[in-house]
Amino acid sequence: MDAKKIDRLATTILYLIAGIIVIILASLLGYILVRGLPHISWHFLTAPSQSFKAGGGIGIQLFNSLYLLVLSMLISVPLALGAGIYLAEYARENKLTEIIRTAIEILSSLPSVVVGLFGFLVFVLQFGFGFSILSGALALTMFNLPLLTRNVEDSLRQVSFDQREAGLALGLSRWETVIHVIIPEALPGIITGMILGAGRVFGEAAALIYTAGQSAPALDFTNWNPLNIASPLNPLRPAETLAVHIWKINSEGIQPDAAAVSAGASAVLILAVLLFNVLARVIGNRIYKKMTAA
Amino acid sequence: MKKLLGFLALCGLLVLTACGSGAGRGESITAVGSSALQPLVEAAAEQYQSENTGVFINVQGGGSGTGLSQIQEGAVQIGNSDLFAEQQAHIDASKLQDHRVAVVGITPIANRNVGVKDLTVVQLRRLFTGEITNWKQVGGNDLPVVVINRTQGSGTRATFERWVLGDRQAKPAQEQDSSGMVRSIVASTPGAVSYVAFSYVDKTVRSLSLAGVQPTDANVTTNAWPIWSYEHMYTKGKATGLTKRFLTYMLSDEVQGELVKAMGYIPISKMTVTRDADGNVQAN
Amino acid sequence: MDPIQQAMLKKSHAAKLERRGKLISLFCISLIVVVVLAIFFFVASRGLATFFTNKVNLWRFLSQTTWSPAVKDASGQPQVGALPMIVGSFGVTLLSAVIATPFAVGAAIFMTEIAPNLGKKVLQPVIELLVGIPSVVYGFIGLSVVVPFIRNIFGGTGFGILAGTFVLFVMILPTVTSMTVDALKAVPRHYREASLALGGTRWQTISRVVLRAAMPGILTGIVFGMARAFGEALAVQMVIGNAALLPTNLISPASTLTSVLTSGIGNTVMGSLENNALWSLALLLLLMSLAFNLLIRWIAKKGEIK
Numbered sequence: 001m002d003a004k005k006i007d008r009l010a011t012t013i014l015y016l017i018a019g020i021i022v023i024i025l026a027s028l029l030g031y032i033l034v035r036g037l038p039h040i041s042w043h044f045l046t047a048p049s050q051s052f053k054a055g056g057g058i059g060i061q062l063f064n065s066l067y068l069l070v071l072s073m074l075i076s077v078p079l080a081l082g083a084g085i086y087l088a089e090y091a092r093e094n095k096l097t098e099i100i101r102t103a104i105e106i107l108s109s110l111p112s113v114v115v116g117l118f119g120f121l122v123f124v125l126q127f128g129f130g131f132s133i134l135s136g137a138l139a140l141t142m143f144n145l146p147l148l149t150r151n152v153e154d155s156l157r158q159v160s161f162d163q164r165e166a167g168l169a170l171g172l173s174r175w176e177t178v179i180h181v182i183i184p185e186a187l188p189g190i191i192t193g194m195i196l197g198a199g200r201v202f203g204e205a206a207a208l209i210y211t212a213g214q215s216a217p218a219l220d221f222t223n224w225n226p227l228n229i230a231s232p233l234n235p236l237r238p239a240e241t242l243a244v245h246i247w248k249i250n251s252e253g254i255q256p257d258a259a260a261v262s263a264g265a266s267a268v269l270i271l272a273v274l275l276f277n278v279l280a281r282v283i284g285n286r287i288y289k290k291m292t293a294a
Numbered sequence: 295m296k297k298l299l300g301f302l303a304l305c306g307l308l309v310l311t312a313c314g315s316g317a318g319r320g321e322s323i324t325a326v327g328s329s330a331l332q333p334l335v336e337a338a339a340e341q342y343q344s345e346n347t348g349v350f351i352n353v354q355g356g357g358s359g360t361g362l363s364q365i366q367e368g369a370v371q372i373g374n375s376d377l378f379a380e381q382q383a384h385i386d387a388s389k390l391q392d393h394r395v396a397v398v399g400i401t402p403i404a405n406r407n408v409g410v411k412d413l414t415v416v417q418l419r420r421l422f423t424g425e426i427t428n429w430k431q432v433g434g435n436d437l438p439v440v441v442i443n444r445t446q447g448s449g450t451r452a453t454f455e456r457w458v459l460g461d462r463q464a465k466p467a468q469e470q471d472s473s474g475m476v477r478s479i480v481a482s483t484p485g486a487v488s489y490v491a492f493s494y495v496d497k498t499v500r501s502l503s504l505a506g507v508q509p510t511d512a513n514v515t516t517n518a519w520p521i522w523s524y525e526h527m528y529t530k531g532k533a534t535g536l537t538k539r540f541l542t543y544m545l546s547d548e549v550q551g552e553l554v555k556a557m558g559y560i561p562i563s564k565m566t567v568t569r570d571a572d573g574n575v576q577a578n
Numbered sequence: 579m580d581p582i583q584q585a586m587l588k589k590s591h592a593a594k595l596e597r598r599g600k601l602i603s604l605f606c607i608s609l610i611v612v613v614v615l616a617i618f619f620f621v622a623s624r625g626l627a628t629f630f631t632n633k634v635n636l637w638r639f640l641s642q643t644t645w646s647p648a649v650k651d652a653s654g655q656p657q658v659g660a661l662p663m664i665v666g667s668f669g670v671t672l673l674s675a676v677i678a679t680p681f682a683v684g685a686a687i688f689m690t691e692i693a694p695n696l697g698k699k700v701l702q703p704v705i706e707l708l709v710g711i712p713s714v715v716y717g718f719i720g721l722s723v724v725v726p727f728i729r730n731i732f733g734g735t736g737f738g739i740l741a742g743t744f745v746l747f748v749m750i751l752p753t754v755t756s757m758t759v760d761a762l763k764a765v766p767r768h769y770r771e772a773s774l775a776l777g778g779t780r781w782q783t784i785s786r787v788v789l790r791a792a793m794p795g796i797l798t799g800i801v802f803g804m805a806r807a808f809g810e811a812l813a814v815q816m817v818i819g820n821a822a823l824l825p826t827n828l829i830s831p832a833s834t835l836t837s838v839l840t841s842g843i844g845n846t847v848m849g850s851l852e853n854n855a856l857w858s859l860a861l862l863l864l865l866m867s868l869a870f871n872l873l874i875r876w877i878a879k880k881g882e883i884k
Contacts, residue, residue: 007779014692017684018701024748025704028711031719051333051340052557082606090600091607100607102871103614109805109867110617113840114860118617125369130324131354142617145610173592175599196709203712206812206840213354215336217343238352246714247812251472252329252355254493254557258474266715273710277703329844357844359853367848383648384850440735445820446648447845447852463649468737468831469820471841482726483735 029270036267039260045268048218049245054257058265060216063232064239065272068133068212069201071235072140077194080145084152089178108146112207115143120210131238136212140201147200151193155186184291188284195280199273205243213238214248242269321536322350327361327374328449330473330491331525334396334557335374338549342540349536358382358449365390365528371537373528376449378571387571391532394524395544396559400454401509401521403480403499404487409434412503418458421487424465429485437485441467442476444489453523454489456573489521493558511560517567517575524569525559618864625861628854634658639858645822645838647852658855660862662824666832667866669739669825670814671807674746678754679800681747683789686758691784708752717816720745725817732829737819740828745813750803757802761795762788794881798874805870809863811836835859 047057083104091097119139129135159182167177183190216239219232226233240248246265249258325335332355339351356364358375362385365373376398379387402418404410408429413421420426421439429437443464444451450473455464470476473494480486481498492509495501501509504519513519533541543549550561569575589597628634634656642659644651651657685705689697724744729736765788773783789796819831820841839859846853 003779003782007781010781010784011692014684014688017681018688018693018697021681021685021751022700022704025708028719028748029707031723032715051337079606079609082603083610085599086603086607090603098875100611102868102875103611103618105871105874106864106867107610107614107617109809109870111809111811111836111839111860111863113811113836113843114617114621114863117843118620121620122616125364125367131352142613145613149610171592173596173599175596176592178599192706196706199710200712203710203714205712205714210356210360213352214332214356215353217350217352218340238354243712243714246718248355249474250718251474252333253474254333262718266718269712269715273712274707277706277710281703355844357846359846359848360844363848382847382850383852384847445841445845446646447842449845463646466644466646466823467821468735469822469833469841471815471820471845475816478721479737483729486735 032263032266032270035263036265036270039264040267044264049216049261050255052254054255056255056257056261058242058245058261058268060219061240061242061245061265062268063219064133064212064216065202065241065243067232068136068140068208068239068241069198071133072137072144072201073194073198075137076141076144076148076197079141080148080152081190083145083149084156085178087149087153088156089174089182104146104149107142108150112143112204115139116207116210118142119207124211130236131211131213131215132236133212133239134235136208136239136241137235139207139211140204143204143207144197144201148193148197151197152186152190155189155193156182158189159185184288187291188288191284191287192280195276195283199276202272202276203243203269205241205247208241208244209247212241212244214240214244216240216245242272321348322352323371323536323540324352324354325372325374325527326354326356326364326370327372328358328376328525329355330376330398330449331374331396331527334525334553334559335527335544337553337557338544339540341548341553342543351536351540357447359447362390362528365530368530371529372541375526375528376523377452378524378526379528380571381452390528390530393527393529393533393541393544394562395527395541396525396550396554396562397514397522397565398525398559399492399509399511399514399519399522400450400489401492401495401501402454402458402487402489402504403477403495403501405480405484406498406500407435407484408437408487408500410502411500412506414505415458418502418504419460419462422455422459422464423462424467440483440486441465442479442483442486442488443467443469444473444476445469445471449523450489450491454521457521491558511564514560515564515566517569522560524562621857621860621864624854624857626858628658628851628858632656632851632854634851634855640664643824647855656851656855658851658858660835660859662822663833663835663838663859664862666739666742666818666825667808667834667836669832670742670746670818670834671804673739673743673828674750674807675754675800675804677743677747678751678803682751682754682799682803683758683796685751685755686762687784687789689755689759690762691780691788705752705755708748713749713810713813716745716749717813720813720817728829734829735819735831736829737817737831738827738829739818739825739832741817742814742832742834743828745817746807746810749810749813750807753806754799754803757799758792758796761792761799764795765791794877797877797881801870801874801877805867808866808870809836811840815840835863839863 044057046059048060050056119135123129123135123138163181164177167181223231224233225231242265246262249262336353339353358377361373361375362379362382364370366385379385379390410432417432422441427439429435473490476488476490477494477499480488507513507518509519514522554561566578567575629636639658639660641661643661644657644659646657649657689701724741725736728741769787769791770783773787814834815837818837820833820837821831822833825832839856843856
C-alpha cells in the first residue's frame, strides 16, 4: 500500500472513531430521555416527593440542587480564582510549588465518599452546622476546588505573555495587569470550566449523603426570610438534592412508582446539565466580546 | 478586584448569617441511622410537624453503624438501628436506651425461574454457604445458584445470617448495599437468590417459604417465621423534651396503626412474643 | 518634606494594590493546602489505626484474599485481606485505559488535525456533555444495559470487571481526549509544515511527527484518566458485583477499593476494626493517587528533556 492509501484509510478510521463517540453519547442521551421524558410534567417538577405513596414529584429536590449549586459556587469560585492566580502569576517554580500542585491534584482524585465523610465529621459535627445546605456546599467546595483551580491556572497560562508585558509597560502593577488584562482575556476558558464544574456539582451524590442529608422537609415558598427553618433560603436546613434523591429511591425506595420517578429525575438532571453546557457557551462568548476588543 | 473582594465579603456574610440562624431556630432534634427505618421515621416526623408547629425533626439515613456511633458520641438525639446495640462491637449498650418502634420480617427471595417455592432451613443455609451450587439439587430447574448478599454489617444481613446460617459463615459472593438494588438484581439475574424485608417483595421476584411456613406478618408475630428483627430508636440515657414526645408519638396508634402498616412493617403491639439481644424468645 | 519627595517615598496606590492582591491569592492557595493536609491527616490517622491499634500485619493486609473484618480466622487474626480489591481496582483501571486510549487519541487527532471545524462544533460539545453526566446515571445505564448485554453474550451474571471497564471507558474518555487535544495543539505549527514540505502525507505527518512530539502530553492524559478511573465509586459499584473474591476472569463478580469502601462505611461503627479497615482502603486510594501524580510528573519531565 502506498502512503496515500494509508493516509486515506487513517482518515476514514478517524472519522469512524469520531462517529462512534457521537453515537455513544447520542444513545446514552436517547436512552435516558426516552425512559424519562414521559414522566416529566408540571406536577412532577413542582410537587414534593412522597416517601411511600405513588405520585411524588421532585420540586423541593430541584430547588435544593439549584440553591446548593449557587451556594457552593459562591464559595468555591473566588477561592479558585485566587488560588489559580497565585499558581499562574506569582508562584515560583520550586519544590514548594510542586508540592502544592501535587496536593491539589490528589484532592481531585479522592473518592467523593471520603470527602463526604470528612465533611460529616468536620462540618456537620465539629462545626455544628448539622445536616445542612451549608455543610453540603462546603463539602462540594472541597470536591470542586481542585478542578476549578486547575482550570483557572490553565486558562491564565494560555494568555500570551505579550499581554502581560503590555500591561506592565503601561505602568500597571502585576495584580492590576492580572485583573484588568489577563482575566478578561482568559474569561471564556474560566467560565467554561466553571459551568462544567457546576454540572459535576449538580450530579454529585456520594459527597452529599452525609453532609446535606437525605431528607427534604417541606418548604414554605412564601417565606423568604433566611433565618426561618421552613424558608427555602435557610442555609442551615437539611436538603436532599436531585442526584441524592435518585440514589435514594433506587436503593431503599418503596414507592410503587419508584422506577418512574428515578427515570424522570434522571432525565431532568441530564437536561439541566445540557442547559449548563449551552449557557456556558453563550455566556462565555458574550462576556468575552464585551470585555475584550474581539 | 472589587468584585473579588465583594465575593469574599458575601461569603463571609453568608457564614455569619448561617451561624446566627442556628440560635433562631425552634425546638429541633436530629435522628440518624438505619436507611431501612428512615422512610418510616421521616413520614412520622412529617405528620408530627404538621400537627405541632414550631418543632423540627431532622431525619437522616447513613446506616445503622453511623446511627449507633453518633448516638454514642451524643452528636444526635436519636440513633436508628436495625440491630441491638449489644450486637455491635465498640458500642457501650448500657449507656443507650432502646426504643423498639416496629418489627421487620425478612424473607429469602429468588429469581422467578428457579422452579422452587419452598425450602427447608438447612437447604437455605447450604445455598448461602456454597454447598448447593445448582437449583436442581433442591428440586428446581437446572440453573447455577447465584448468591447475592447485602454488605457486611448491614442489619438485614446480620438478621438473616443469625437465624438461617447460625454460626456458619456465608461464602464470599456479590454484595449490594441496598434492598432496592438486591431486588432488581435478583429479578434480572437467572438463578439469583437473596433476602429482603417483606416490604420490598413485589411481582418481579419470588419469595420462598421455609418448610411450609409462609413469610407473612401473622407468622412473624408468633415467631413461627423466625427471620425478623426489631427496628430500634436509641437515645443516650433517658429521652427528654421533644425527643421524648416524638418517641411517644412513634408508639401512638396514629403511627403504629396506619403508617407502620402502610410502609410494610409490623406494629410492635401485634407481637405475641418478645426476643432479647441474645435471641431468647418469650411469650408476652 | 516636599510633596514630591513624599510621593516618591510613600508606597504608590498600585504597589498597595499589588501587595493586597498577592496576599489574597496567597490566602486562597494556603486554604486549599490546609484542606488537603487536613484530609490527608484525617484519612491517615484512621487508616493507620488498623495497623497500630488493631495490630494487623501490613503484609497480610496487602496479600491475603479474604475480606471479612468482623470475623477472625483460625489463628485469631481478623480477616482483612485487601488483595481482591487491589486487583479489581487495577484491573478495571488498566483495561478501561487500554480501550479508551485509541478512541481518545483518535478523537483528539480528528479534532485538531483532520476536521477542526466539525470537531469544534460537534465533538467538543459531545465530549463536554459526557463529563456532565452524573455517575449515578452512568451506573444505572450500566446496570440496565451493559450488565444484561454481557450476560447474554458471555453468560454468567454479567456483573464483573468487563462491565466496570465499559462504564469507566465512557467516563474517562472525555478526560483523556481533552488532555490529548491540548497536547496536540501545543505542537508548534512549523513541525507540521516541515513534514508536509518534505512530501509527507497528512497521516505520515500525524503519526511520525505530531504524535511523537505530543507523546508526553498524551501519556499524562492517559495517566490522568487512570487516576479518575481508580477513584470512581458509585458507577463502578453498581456494575462490578461487589464480591470480595480474587477475579478469575473478566465476567466473574469482583470488587474495587472504592466499591467496598462506599458500600460498607455506613454500616460500621466508628473506631471499630471494621471501620478502621475501610479507612485503610481509603488511605491506599490516596497513596495510589499520589503515585499516579508522581508518574505524571515523571513523564512530563522526561518529555521536557527531549
